[in-house]
Amino acid sequence: MPTSDVDLFADDVLHDPYPALRHLREVAPAIRLTTFDAWVLPRYDHVRTALADHERFSSAHGVGYEDQFNAQMKGTVLASDPPDHTRLRALLSDKLAPKALAGLRTRITALADDLVADAVAKGDFDAVADLAAVFPVTVVAELVGLAEEARGPLLSFADAAFNTFGPFNARAEASIPFVSQMFGYLNTVMVPENLRPDGWAAAIHQAAERGEIEAASVVPLLSAYVIASMDTTINAIGNTILLFARHPQAYQEVRAEPALVGPAFEESLRLESPAQGFFRRTTQPVDIEGITIPADTRVLLSFASANRDERKWQRPEEFLVRRNPVDHVALGYGVHGCAGQGLARLEAQAVLGALVRRVSSIELAGEPVRKLNNVIRGIASLPVTVRTEGQ
Ligand code: HEM
Incomplete structure (x- = not known):
């Protein structure tokens, strides 16, 4: 049985997980992780096959590591x-469907353009704090149906919650108070009288009132x-701006051909x-x-590794905007494929499209600070200097 003692949730690995993941891909298609009570699938084909096989790779125990958090x-x-799952997923499917998103496009594009214009006017700014994290x-707060004054703590919740999807390390432990706060907030702030009637949260409350889901499932x-919907998108945008700053030629390629914004994302x-x-x-x-993973075993499906698998991708470590x-x-x-992927693409392309239209070059103005999270790959701070045409 192939084993590895790598701790995929340790600080040094989270800083740069790719050497460890490459090693795991080389070792075997399925590996028992001895630091934890879990296995990992590091190669693309098996990750994708497992994602399509909910009968043998179940999500019903939760998709995190610890039973208590699951x-x-x-x-x-x-x-x-x-x-x-089919019933639960249907609850918000019309709100995230292409038709609903088409109705949001003008508003989201205008919002992104204003935000990018404000940031660009500064010349030097933090592409995470001033842009990626705000948008x-x-x-999402608007779509959930929250009043402006109730949006404040949303950000700290998502980061903390993703930490608790990993094993119980210091990061997960430090996140527990925020997760408790999140459940308190959802219980008290996200109640029907505070919510816009056409938002996501109201739709979930209404489904409970109609008896389609249990009241206990609302929160x-x-x-x-x-x-x-939060840290995933924030970091997807932050990661892309960092890649643009580190690959000026790729950025110029996208500027010359704005249809590449989508493929670059x-x-x-x-x-x-x-x-x-x-x-x-x-x-x-x-x-x-030929390797048997026993029944009732936690298996980490490593998207990060699958997405760099040299069996699947040519030049997997390179940022190729035409790929x-x-x-x-x-x-x-x-079945669990991201329910918000249309929205994520709409948001990211709105911000990146506005950047490409307005900014002729992006340079790092300092070292980016990585944000370590047990699940999310992202950046805490990304100081950049941007120039506009003619500057
Ligand atoms: C670039 C940004 C995003 C990334 C990288 C991302 C990633 C993912 C991934 C990998 C899954 C699959 C989970 C699994 O297989 O267990 C997922 C599921 C999900 N995502 Fe996203 N996501 C993003 C944005 C969003 C947004 C904006 C929303 C807003 C609604 C959202 C809502 C969901 C939901 C509700 C699920 C669960 C779907 C299910 O279990 O059927 N995501 N996401």
Whole structure:
């Protein structure tokens, strides 16, 4: 049985997980991690096959590592299997469908353009604090249906919640108070009298009133949407701006051909997958090329590794804005494939499109500060200097 003692959640690995992931891909297609009670699938084909196989790779125990944290997500879209999952996912599907998103496009594009214009006017700014972190919170809070004054703490919740998807290390421990605050906030602030009637949160409350879901599922379901929509998108945008700053030629290619904004964003999702991986639980023994993963075992599906698998991608470590890797697994795949992927693309392309239109060059104005999180790959601070045409 192939084993490894690498701790994929240790600080040094989170700073640069790619050497460890490359090593795991070389070792075997399925590896038991001895630091934790879990296995990992590091190669693309197996990750994608497992994502499509919810009968053997179940989400119903939760998609985090620790049972105690998984219990909090019980009854949500993320932590369920069909047929429950099908019913839960349907609750907000019309609000995230292409038709609903088409109606949001003008507003989101205008919002992004204003935000980028304000940042660019400064010349020097922090592309995370001033841009990437502001935008999804504004958009999502509006869609959830929250009044402006109630939006404040949303950001700290998502970061903390993703930490608790990993094993119980110092990062997860430090996040517990924020996660408790989040559930308190969802219980008290996100109640019908504070919510716009056409928002996501109201739709979930209404489904409970109609008896379509249990009252006890309202807060976990709300939490899943709030968590899933925040740090993922923020860091996807931050990661892409960092890639543009580090690859000026690629940025100029996109500027010369703005239709490349979409493909460049997909390439960034592949190369720096914002959600690095989620767990599944095997429901029976599973054979992976002659290696047997026992039943009732936690298995980490490493999207970050799959998306750099040299068996799948040519020059996997490079940022190639014309690659358009539409079959990456950064947004998952199968029944749990990201429910908000259309919105994520709309938000990111709005911000990146506005940058490309307004900014002729992006340079780092200092070392980016990495934000370490047990699941999310992202940046805490990204100081940049930008120039506009003619400057
Ligand atoms: C670039 C940004 C995003 C990334 C990288 C991302 C990534 C992912 C991934 C990898 C999954 C699969 C989880 C699994 O297989 O267990 C997922 C699921 C999900 N995402 Fe996203 N996501 C993003 C943005 C969003 C947004 C904006 C929303 C807003 C609604 C959202 C809502 C969800 C939900 C509700 C699920 C659970 C779907 C299910 O279990 O059926 N995500 N996301």
